[in-house]
Amino acid sequence: MNPTVAANPARPVAASVRERRIGEVILAVRDLGLRFGGIKALSGVSFDVREHEIRSIIGPNGAGKSSLLNCINGVYTPTEGSIAFRGRTFRHMDSRQVAEMGIARTFQNLALFSGMSVLDNIMAGRNLKFRSSLLLQALRVGPAEREELVHREFVEQIIDFLEIEAYRKIPVGRLPYGLQKRVDLGRALAMEPQVLLLDEPMAGMNVEEKQDMSRFILDVNEEFGTTIVLIEHDMSVVMDISDSVVVLDYGRKIGDGTPDKVRDNPEVIRAYLGGAAK
Amino acid sequence: MATTFPRLLQRHAAERPRAPALREKEYGIWQTWSWQRALDDVRHMALGLAALGFAAGENLAIVGDNRPRLYLMFLAAQSLRGVPVPLYQDAVAAEMGHVLRQTEARFAYAEDQEQVDKLLELRAGDDVGAAPTIAHIIYDDPRGLRNYREPGLIGVNELMALGRRHEQAHPELFGQLVARVEPDDTSIILYTSGTTSRPKGVCQTHAGYIAAAEGGVAIDRLDGDDEVLSYLPPAWAGDFLFSFAQWLVAGFTINCPESADTVPIDMREIGPTYYFAPPRIFESMLTSVSIRMEDAARPKQWLYRRFMQVARRVGADILDGKPVAPGSRLLYGLGRLLIYDPLKNALGLSRIRVAYTAGAAIGPDLFRFFRSIGVNLKQLYGQTETCAYVCIQKNGEVKLDTVGPAAPGVELRITDGGEVLVRSASLLSGYYRNPQATAEVLDDEGFFHTGDAGVIDADGHLRIIDRSSDVGRLKGPQGGRDGPMFAPNYIENKLKFFPQVKEAVCFGDGRERVCAFLNIDFEAVGNWAERRGLPYTGYVDLAGKPEVLEMMKGCVEKVNAELAADEEMAATQIARFLVLHKELDPDDEELTRTRKVRRGFIAEKYRVLVDAMYDGRCEQFIETAVKFEDGRTGTVSATIRILDASTYPPVKAAA
Numbered sequence: 059m060n061p062t063v064a065a066n067p068a069r070p071v072a073a074s075v076r077e078r079r080i081g082e083v084i085l086a087v088r089d090l091g092l093r094f095g096g097i098k099a100l101s102g103v104s105f106d107v108r109e110h111e112i113r114s115i116i117g118p119n120g121a122g123k124s125s126l127l128n129c130i131n132g133v134y135t136p137t138e139g140s141i142a143f144r145g146r147t148f149r150h151m152d153s154r155q156v157a158e159m160g161i162a163r164t165f166q167n168l169a170l171f172s173g174m175s176v177l178d179n180i181m182a183g184r185n186l187k188f189r190s191s192l193l194l195q196a197l198r199v200g201p202a203e204r205e206e207l208v209h210r211e212f213v214e215q216i217i218d219f220l221e222i223e224a225y226r227k228i229p230v231g232r233l234p235y236g237l238q239k240r241v242d243l244g245r246a247l248a249m250e251p252q253v254l255l256l257d258e259p260m261a262g263m264n265v266e267e268k269q270d271m272s273r274f275i276l277d278v279n280e281e282f283g284t285t286i287v288l289i290e291h292d293m294s295v296v297m298d299i300s301d302s303v304v305v306l307d308y309g310r311k312i313g314d315g316t317p318d319k320v321r322d323n324p325e326v327i328r329a330y331l332g333g334a335a336k
Numbered sequence: 337m338a339t340t341f342p343r344l345l346q347r348h349a350a351e352r353p354r355a356p357a358l359r360e361k362e363y364g365i366w367q368t369w370s371w372q373r374a375l376d377d378v379r380h381m382a383l384g385l386a387a388l389g390f391a392a393g394e395n396l397a398i399v400g401d402n403r404p405r406l407y408l409m410f411l412a413a414q415s416l417r418g419v420p421v422p423l424y425q426d427a428v429a430a431e432m433g434h435v436l437r438q439t440e441a442r443f444a445y446a447e448d449q450e451q452v453d454k455l456l457e458l459r460a461g462d463d464v465g466a467a468p469t470i471a472h473i474i475y476d477d478p479r480g481l482r483n484y485r486e487p488g489l490i491g492v493n494e495l496m497a498l499g500r501r502h503e504q505a506h507p508e509l510f511g512q513l514v515a516r517v518e519p520d521d522t523s524i525i526l527y528t529s530g531t532t533s534r535p536k537g538v539c540q541t542h543a544g545y546i547a548a549a550e551g552g553v554a555i556d557r558l559d560g561d562d563e564v565l566s567y568l569p570p571a572w573a574g575d576f577l578f579s580f581a582q583w584l585v586a587g588f589t590i591n592c593p594e595s596a597d598t599v600p601i602d603m604r605e606i607g608p609t610y611y612f613a614p615p616r617i618f619e620s621m622l623t624s625v626s627i628r629m630e631d632a633a634r635p636k637q638w639l640y641r642r643f644m645q646v647a648r649r650v651g652a653d654i655l656d657g658k659p660v661a662p663g664s665r666l667l668y669g670l671g672r673l674l675i676y677d678p679l680k681n682a683l684g685l686s687r688i689r690v691a692y693t694a695g696a697a698i699g700p701d702l703f704r705f706f707r708s709i710g711v712n713l714k715q716l717y718g719q720t721e722t723c724a725y726v727c728i729q730k731n732g733e734v735k736l737d738t739v740g741p742a743a744p745g746v747e748l749r750i751t752d753g754g755e756v757l758v759r760s761a762s763l764l765s766g767y768y769r770n771p772q773a774t775a776e777v778l779d780d781e782g783f784f785h786t787g788d789a790g791v792i793d794a795d796g797h798l799r800i801i802d803r804s805s806d807v808g809r810l811k812g813p814q815g816g817r818d819g820p821m822f823a824p825n826y827i828e829n830k831l832k833f834f835p836q837v838k839e840a841v842c843f844g845d846g847r848e849r850v851c852a853f854l855n856i857d858f859e860a861v862g863n864w865a866e867r868r869g870l871p872y873t874g875y876v877d878l879a880g881k882p883e884v885l886e887m888m889k890g891c892v893e894k895v896n897a898e899l900a901a902d903e904e905m906a907a908t909q910i911a912r913f914l915v916l917h918k919e920l921d922p923d924d925e926e927l928t929r930t931r932k933v934r935r936g937f938i939a940e941k942y943r944v945l946v947d948a949m950y951d952g953r954c955e956q957f958i959e960t961a962v963k964f965e966d967g968r969t970g971t972v973s974a975t976i977r978i979l980d981a982s983t984y985p986p987v988k989a990a991a
Contacts, residue, residue, distance in 0.1 A: 214363035219479070224597035226364065277480050 080301065081109035084144060084285055085130065085253060091138030092125055092309075099125040100136070100309045107253070112279055112286045114296045116320075117306035118329060123289045124166065126306070127255050130287070131163050132156040143253075157186055162251035164242045166258045166289075172231030176241050179230050180216055183248030184209045216244045219281070220274060236267035243274065253285045254278065260292055268292060272299050297321065305329070338519035340542040342378070342415040344584040346514065349375035352587065355560060358404040361594040361602055369404055371587075377405070377496065379510045381412035384499030385443065386509070388472055388490075392417035392516075395439040395525065397470075399423040399432070399455075400447025402566040402592045405476050405492055407580060409445045414523055414542070415514050421525045421537070422571035424929040426922070428963070429454040429465075431929075435527055436467035438537060438769060443472045445492075449480035456486055519543035525768050526573050526720050529928035537768030538573075538720045548723035548762035549581035551744045552716075555728055556690045558610060562588035563687070565608045567599050572930060573720040574694060578612045581723070603684030611688055614695040616931065618702055618713070621683050623835045627863050643671035644708075651676075651708030656732045676709040685711050690731075692716050694724065695930060697800075697825070699833030700736050707734070715739045717798065721777065721784055722746075723762040727798045738797035748798060749783060755804045756790040757783040802826050806935070808845025810907060817846050820907035824935065827852070827908060830898060834891045835860045839920045841933050842910070843946060849911040851949040853942070854888055855879075855919055861887075876917045876974050885979055888915055892981040906986035912949050913981060914956075916942075917974035923963050949978055 085107040092100040100122045107113045115123050128134040130141060132151040140147050143159055151159075162183075170179050187209060188195060194202035217223055220240050225233060230241055239259060246254055259275065260268045272295055278284050290296050296303060297317040305313035305320055307329040313320045320326055348357065353372035360367050369377070390396070396413040398420050400406050413420040421439050423432050425447070432454060436444070446452045452475050458467040472488045474495050475481060481489070490498075503510065523542040527535040552558070566579035579590050588610070593602040629640050650664045660668075680686045691706070691713045698715065706713040712731065717739035718724035726748070729740035742748045747759040763784050766774040777785045789804040801807070802823040810819030824842040831840035831854065838857040844850035856879050865872055865884070872878040896909040920926040926938055939946055941960070948956035959973035 211363065214365075218363055221595065223361075223364075223594040224601065273480075280482055281479065 079283070080111045083107070084109040085287070086142040087126075087130070087139070088142070089139035090126070090129060090136050090141065092122070092129060092134060093137045098309050100129070100306075101138075103139070103306070103309070103311050105304045105311065105314055107285060107287055109285055110279070110283050111301040112275070112288060112299055114288045114290060114300040114303045115306060116290065116293070116296055116303060120308075121306040122309040123306055124257060125309075127163065127257055127287070127289060130156075131161065131255060154186075157249060160250070160252035161255065162246040162249040162253070163255035164239075164246050164257060164259060166261060168238055168242050170230045170238060170242055170245065173229055175227050175229055176222060176225045176233070176244075177213065177217070177227065179241055180213045180244045180248050181209065183245035184213065186249060212250075213248060216247050219247075219277070220244050236263050236270075239263065239267075239271065240274070243271075243278075247278065247282075247284075250282075251284060253287065256286060256288045256290075258289050258291065260290060260295060268295060275299060338543045339546060340414070340514075340517045340519055340521070341523055341546070341581075341584050342411055342514045342517055344546075345371070345375055345378060345411055348584070348587045352560065355587070356589045357583075357587075358407065358590050358592065359606075360404050360592040361598070361605075364594075366591070366605070369408075374404075374408060378408050378411045378415060379503070380496035380499035381405075381409060381492070382415040382499065382513065383502040383506075383510060384495035384497075385412060385418075386416060386513070387498050387502040388443070388495075390416055390418060390443055394418045394443065395421050395441045397421050397423060397432075397436055397439065397441040397444040397455075398570070399427075399444070399451045400425055400476065400570070401596065402568075402570055402575075402579065403447060403476060404592055406445070406447065406570060407566075407583075407590070409474075409492075410524070410580060414517065415510065417513070417517050417521055419522050419525055419539075421527075422569075422576070423527070424569050424571045425451065426569075427929060428923060429457050433458050433461075433465045433467050434534065435537070436470065439525065440469050441467075442469055443474070444470050445474045446476075448475065448477040451475075452481060452484070452489070517542070519546075520765075522765065524576060526571065526576060528720050529930040529932060536770055536773055539765045539768055540723055540762075541765055544762045544765070545577070545581045545723050546585060547745060547760070548577060548718075548725035549585040551725060551746075551762075552577070552728065553582055553586045554744065555730065556610070558582065558586040558588060560587040562586065562609045562689070563606055564588055564590050564610050564612075565593065565599070565603055565606055565684075566590045567593050567596070567602075568612070568614075569929070573718075573724045574612060574614075577724045578610075578692075600684065604681070605684075607684060607687040609687050609689045611685070611691040613691070613693060614930075615693050615698040615702065616696070618693060618698065618706060619835065622702055622705055623857070623860050625679065625683070626835065627860070630863070630867065640675060643675040646671050647676060647708035648704065651710060652704065652734075655707055655710055655712060656734070672710070679709060680711065688712065690714065694718065696932070697829040699829070701833065703736055716743075717800065719784075719786060721764045722758055722760065722786075725760070725762050726758050726786075733795075733797075735795075735797055738793060738799045740798065741796045742798070747783075748792065750790065750792060753804065754789040754791070754801070756786045756788045756798065756800070758786060759783045810844055810850070811846055811848045819848075821904055822850065822908050823905070826905070827895065827899065827910065828933070830895045831891065834894075836864065836887065837891060839927070839933060841920075841935055841938050843935075843939060843949075844908060847950065850908050851946070852892070852910045852913040853938070853945070854892075854913055854915045856884060856888070856915060858919070875919065876972065879915050879917055880974060880977070882977075885915060885977060888913070889979055889981055896981060896983050900984035901987045903986065909983040910981050911983060912978055914945060914949065914976050914978045917958070917976060918960060918962065918972050921962070924961075945976065945978075954978055 083106045088104050090100055090103040117123050129136045132153040190202040190205055260271050276299055279286055300317055303317055303320045305326045313323040313326045348371040354370050356368045357371040357374040358369040396418055398409055410420045444455050446455055455473050459470045474490055474492055476492050478491055519542045522539045523545055525537040525539050527537050568575040583590050591606045593599045646667050650660045650668055653660050688711050691711055694716045714729040714734055717727040726746055727739045728743045745760050749757040759782050787804055788800050789802050789807055790798050790800045792798055802825045806824050808822045809817045810822050812818035822844045827842045828840040831837050836857055837854055839855035841853040858875055892910050892913050899905045899909045922929050944958055945956055955975055955977045957975045959971050961969050961971050963969050
């Protein structure tokens with residue numbers, strides 16, 4: 059490999075061909091507040107996510123981005139406000155319920171079984187879709203075997219989609235970081251989510267890996283129609299692939315709109331360039 | 337009897353409709369196309385093309401990885417008396433533009449979004465590099481193309497559906513069309529790699545390529561039971577010979593890997609019986625074996641070394657069926673059990689009956705390694721203009737430094753200047769729309785001028801020395817170009833035989849001494865550095881490490897010692913060298929798409945470095961532009977050290 063020259067950078071995406079089918083509000087966050095003792099991680103945050111869109115959440119370190127994702131994901135219970143998914147309001151759900159409703163996520167610090175193969179890790183993402191009992195699965199008889207074949211087929215499509223065929227049998231722990239991130243995405247995709255929450259999918263990646271990842275996110279969005287909520291630090295990535303952006307600072311929402319609108323928002327500029335002492 | 341490729345396909349489908357013709361690994365499972373299914377697909381594709389208005393004599397540009405549909409598309413175009421024009425799939429849009437403009441292709445077949453994007457970019461462009469003639473783009477993989485609304489874009493499944501409807505209206509049409517294809521029609525236009533100039537389109541007829549394929553099939557007795565892995569660029573004459581022409585002549589099965597990264601895995605699963613690769617692929621196999629052996633436990637290392645000694649001593653003789661002492665034979669048998677067979681299995685070479693290498697010189701150690709463990713590796717010699725078919729080594733008559741005797745039906749002649757001339761049924765019918773270039777290489781007697789300098793030895797085997805245009809002379813004592821002969825490729829190949837050296841470029845024509853650029857092999861040198869606990873941050877850093885330079889110096893000096901032993905070459909030992917900070921890359925036009933160095937271009941681009949070497953400087957700063965695949969550019973810069981290498985006095989031949 060030639061390390062100084064991009065091997066296969068993602069092609070620039072022409073805006074004209076990205077004809078979107080953005081639909082109704084799928085996720086509505088209202089007056090969300092979250093407090094850890096005396097620290098206000100979030101306060102009064104409201105925004106909508108529409109079906110099939112790519113929605114980014116940006117903000118300086120400690121702005122509350124991951125906390126917000128954790129509230130949606132059911133890891134944290136918000137102290138105030140509500141989240142509505144397809145019109146159903148809830149104040150708290152456990153993570154399993156959230157997953158069953160069709161919300162999947164990837165993690166900033168990867169949550170994979172490092173000793174297990176790529177294939178098994180992604181199969182683990184199908185866990186919720188298995189209907190046969192644990193015993194039948196363990197014995198791999200009758201309906202369990204048929205079920206496994208169906209799931210394997212689906213997982214193979216994800217492997218093909220993410221172009222990780224060459225690593226199928228390799229333990230995840232032995233893969234480079236960029237590929238592990240891709241496997242993490244694969245595991246989330248295995249749930250066939252309606253909404254995919256991505257927590258800094260490009261952190262720690264080089265330019266080529268970022269371009270590849272951007273292409274995968276766009277392709278997931280286009281091919282499967284998956285709604286994507288994305289936390290990301292890299293502004294150029296965010297501005298390139300997002301349909302709309304929420305800006306957080308010190309737990310408050312300070313901007314919301316299309317990438318262009320957000321870029322010109324004076325408060326956002328101040329948070330990023332001026333006042334935001336990190 | 338002369339025939340055509342579509343008729344060969346019809347014959348296989350009639351004789352062995354259910355035998356496997358192609359396989360492709362998809363979704364983790366090998367999917368099979370029987371000969372009947374292959375014919376059905378070709379028929380539907382061809383009729384689909386006809387329905388879109390593809391006319392006889394038209395060119396179909398084809399760009400993509402080795403996929404069954406891609407090979408079938410060749411046949412679909414040929415069935416309509418059209419001409420497929422394969423392009424290198426990793427070429428940037430601008431390089432493709434030249435071919436598309438020259439062939440005026442209205443139809444193009446692209447594997448996926450990446451290729452479609454390049455074609456659309458070329459179609460939309462309004463500069464001189466654009467290719468506005470493309471009206472129809474057929475794609476295989478719909479991924480990412482769902483929302484494209486460009487006119488003329490059609491998926492291959494839709495094309496085949498169109499073909500099926502067309503067939504209902506005209507049930508006899510396909511048979512009639514195929515019957516009209518003549519053996520002397522152009523079957524393919526393959527573009528040369530363009531080492532020295534703009535790529536030229538080589539037109540080859542059905543009859544020519546089939547004759548070349550039949551020769552090879554007869555020599556190695558290939559038949560319908562053989563298995564081939566198709567993974568080389570389809571735009572290369574070698575792949576067209578092995579994965580297409582011989583496929584249709586012998587009727588074996590071609591297997592398409594899942595992706596370029598999975599080739600080693602797929603190779604193990606398929607276990608090809610017939611294999612073809614340029615030397616660099618064999619080189620990377622040996623490198624990976626060496627690296628893994630170095631990391632192996634001591635007893636294993638000992639066992640490996642011990643039995644490789646045995647293999648080196650008797651392996652090649654056993655392969656050639658020569659008499660070998662029973663004791664050695666027994667030891668070799670034990671070695672097979674313990675080392676050779678497991679090793680071949682790990683490389684996917686267990687079932688190989690015959691393997692070929694071509695396209696560049698192969699290192700003696702490399703060649704011996706594979707033969708000694710029982711892989712029947714042979715060399716062949718040919719060009720795009722000769723259907724990659726001039727000389728083939730025969731079983732039992734394999735010599736390292738020659739490429740074998742003239743293949744059946746091939747006539748060889750050496751000019752007084754040492755150039756190799758070839759006459760056979762498989763010569764090009766001409767360069768596409770370039771009669772002047774055709775006249776330069778084809779003489780009145782029908783001989784093709786290869787441009788290679790070579791000699792024929794006592795056994796009638798051809799030995800290639802260098803490109804005749806590259807052979808130069810050092811500066812003579814009076815300052816003219818009359819010094820000793822300088823064969824740069826010869827020296828570069830010797831350098832490249834070291835696993836640590838990826839590329840080498842030698843300069844010396846018209847100069848008083850020889851200087852060289854080297855590229856490290858990142859994998860091999862990286863591993864070497866790791867084992868020594870030598871930290872490095874990346875390619876540029878590693879390439880500049882004093883320890884690495886010292887090691888490279890060792891390589892250069894070993895080559896010098898070898899050159900000193902050769903009376904004609906002793907004067908062209910390498911006096912100075914440097915290790916480049918970036919890998920030479922086809923995207924930067926430093927290498928051709930078939931990875932041959934473009935010496936003139938490199939000399940121009942790195943002129944400051946060349947000057948620094950000849951001025952006797954010890955280091956030089958350089959900034960280089962690099963081009964990314966999507967056409968963007970960036971720069972890399974480094975201060976490069978220039979080293980002196982020891983040279984040796986010429987060894988006088990013992991009288």
